[in-house]
Every structure is written in structure tokens, then in C-alpha cells.
Amino acid sequence: MKVAKTIDDIRRLVADARVGGAGLVGLVPTMGALHEGHFSLIDAAAGECDFVVVSIFVNPTQFAPNEDYRSYPRPVKNDLSGCESHGVGAVFAPSAGEMYPDGFAAAVSVSGLTETMEGNCRLGHFGGVCTVVAKLFNIVGPDVAYFGAKDYQQAAVIRKMVADLDMPLRIAVCPTVREADGLAMSSRNAYLDDDERTQSPVLYESLQLAERLIREGERNAASVIESVRSLLADNAPLGKADYVAIVDPDNLAAVEEIKGDVVVALAVKFPSARLIDNMRVDVPKANR
Ligand code: AMP
Numbered sequence: 379m380k381v382a383k384t385i386d387d388i389r390r391l392v393a394d395a396r397v398g399g400a401g402l403v404g405l406v407p408t409m410g411a412l413h414e415g416h417f418s419l420i421d422a423a424a425g426e427c428d429f430v431v432v433s434i435f436v437n438p439t440q441f442a443p444n445e446d447y448r449s450y451p452r453p454v455k456n457d458l459s460g461c462e463s464h465g466v467g468a469v470f471a472p473s474a475g476e477m478y479p480d481g482f483a484a485a486v487s488v489s490g491l492t493e494t495m496e497g498n499c500r501l502g503h504f505g506g507v508c509t510v511v512a513k514l515f516n517i518v519g520p521d522v523a524y525f526g527a528k529d530y531q532q533a534a535v536i537r538k539m540v541a542d543l544d545m546p547l548r549i550a551v552c553p554t555v556r557e558a559d560g561l562a563m564s565s566r567n568a569y570l571d572d573d574e575r576t577q578s579p580v581l582y583e584s585l586q587l588a589e590r591l592i593r594e595g596e597r598n599a600a601s602v603i604e605s606v607r608s609l610l611a612d613n614a615p616l617g618k619a620d621y622v623a624i625v626d627p628d629n630l631a632a633v634e635e636i637k638g639d640v641v642v643a644l645a646v647k648f649p650s651a652r653l654i655d656n657m658r659v660d661v662p663k664a665n666r
Pocket of ligand 1: 408409410414415416418419524526527529552553554555556562563564565
């Protein structure tokens with residue numbers, strides 16, 4: 379496994395791999411502090427592609443000034459050995475200066491899909507995400523890029539960017555990997571103190587409650603949201619719900635009456651970490 383810190387170096391490594399016969403190149407963009415969720419994307423890439431690139435870059439432009447850019451975990455050695463043991467061909471780990479040299483002035487944005495949920499709570503976040511992901515696609519030139527369903531809105535926004543800008547690659551979205559108690563794995567889980575960690579599985583439990591209510595026939599989204607909010611308030615008193623939303627899986631528009639498949643998404647702010655999770659609930663045609 380090779381490690382590239384510059385754009386020139388990773389381009390050369392990918393070009394060499396292609397000359398060496400790699401037909402399909404896969405890219406897994408990450409901010410590091412890798413866990414089993416990330417490794418599931420890497421394994422999916424390794425299963426489908428001939429050469430896998432993992433980017434590790436804590437992207438400053440997707441953090442708001444009050445967020446955790448400085449304190450975000452950066453366990454570089456662990457990350458590299460994890461990549462090596464999962465069959466990664468090359469890691470691209472640039473500095474902020476390499477990605478954003480003095481005078482950098484471009485931006486990629488996607489409207490509509492970004493104006494709800496995470497986009498409402500984290501102003502500027504998706505502009506930072508789209509710009510860095512577009513750069514990574516241009517730098518690495520992958521055939522397939524892998525994202526997690528854990529960040530449902532992010533995956534939808536990236537898909538839209540790729541479709542609207544005719545970027546020549548496929549986006550693969552992999553299922554959310556969870557701890558045994560249901561908490562979605564996240565690099566930020568390490569911030570939680572013991573009491574917060576004890577309360578945190580309620581995010582998943584509340585998604586399961588929403589799923590059960592919808593499957594049992596509840597069609598009023600507001601009523602499902604109210605039940606979810608009260609479970610969160612009862613079982614995670616240290617957390618505060620930023621939002622609980624029931625949205626159309628494709629355009630992310632808020633749903634009032636549940637007539638088809640929906641995504642239930644939520645964000646809960648604990649004192650030490652803000653957590654997000656979501657679940658797609660398929661409503662069989664016969665039950666619509
Ligand atoms: P991050 O390093 O948090 O920016 O995440 C990098 C990629 O890993 C994103 O596409 C995330 O959606 C994905 N990811 C993060 N956590 C999980 C998880 N628990 N299960 C599956 N994918 C994940």
C-alpha cells in the first residue's frame with residue numbers, strides 16, 4: 379500500500395495502477411478515525427474494484443466555526459494499518475494547504491436537497507462537502523465512489539451533484555454499520571461520556587419505533603414524529619433533538635401523509651457530540 383500526500387503523487391499512483399491493468403478504480407472518501415463503518419465501504423470497494431483508493435482528509439470547509447474541526451480525531455497510524463489490512467492500494471492524505479492553496483476560490487453547490495435537515499442545522503456544510511468531493515473525484519478519477527447510508531442526505535446530495543454535473547462515475551451507497559446496541563458507528567462516538575453513551579442507543583430505538591408505527595398503519599408523519607420525539611426525550615434526557623424528519627427518499631421533501639417509502643432521519647445533540655441516524659422504511663404497495 380502506498381501513501382500519497384500530494385495531488386501529483388496520487389494521480390501518478392492511480393495512473394500506474396491503470397497501466398498495470400486496473401480496470402476499475404474505487405474511491406472511499408473519509409475523514410479518518412476509521413471504524414467498521416468505513417471498513418465496510420472499503421471492503422465493498424475491494425470486492426468490486428481492482429484498485430482501491432481511500433482518502434483521509436479532515437476537510438476544514440465542511441465544519442462551521444463553532445464545530446469540532448480542531449479536535450476531530452486523527453489517529454493516522456491506526457488508520458493506515460487498517461487500510462493496509464483491508465486491501466487498500468493507495469491512501470491519499472493531503473494537507474489542507476494541498477487541497478486549498480492560497481487564493482482558492484471555487485465552490486460546488488447543490489440546491490434543494492441541501493436546504494433541509496443537516497443543511498439547515500449546519501450552514502455551509504454541504505457546500506464544503508460537495509467542493510471537496512468534486513475535487514477528490516477530479517484528482518483520483520474513480521470509476522466507483524463509496525458512501526455510507528449513515529449520512530443519507532450526504533449520499534443523496536453527492537448523487538445529485540454527479541448526475542447534474544455529468545461526472546463519469548458511479549456512486550455506491552452501503553448500509554449503516556452499528557454497534558451491538560444499535561448505535562450507528564461514527565468517529566464522533568468517541569466524544570461521548572459514559573452517561574451519553576448509555577443513552578445514545580435511543581436514536582436507533584426511536585427509528586425502530588417509527589418503523590413499527592408506520593408498518594402498523596400510522597400514515598400521519600406528524601404523529602410518528604411526535605412519538606419519536608417523546609421516546610427521545612424520555613430515554614435520552616442529556617440529548618436535544620435538532621430535528622426529527624420524515625422525508626421522501628429521493629427529493630428529501632418533508633412527507634405529511636405516508637403513502638410510500640420514506641426515510642426517517644434525526645439528529646440529537648448531546649453535550650459532547652452531535653449524532654445523526656436514519657432509517658428507510660419501505661411501505662409495501664398493498665399497504666399504501
Ligand atoms: P466520515 O469519515 O465520517 O466523513 O465518513 C466517511 C464515509 O463513511 C461516509 O460516506 C459515511 O457515510 C461513511 N460512514 C460513516 N459511518 C458509517 C457507518 N456507521 N456505516 C456505514 N458507513 C459509514
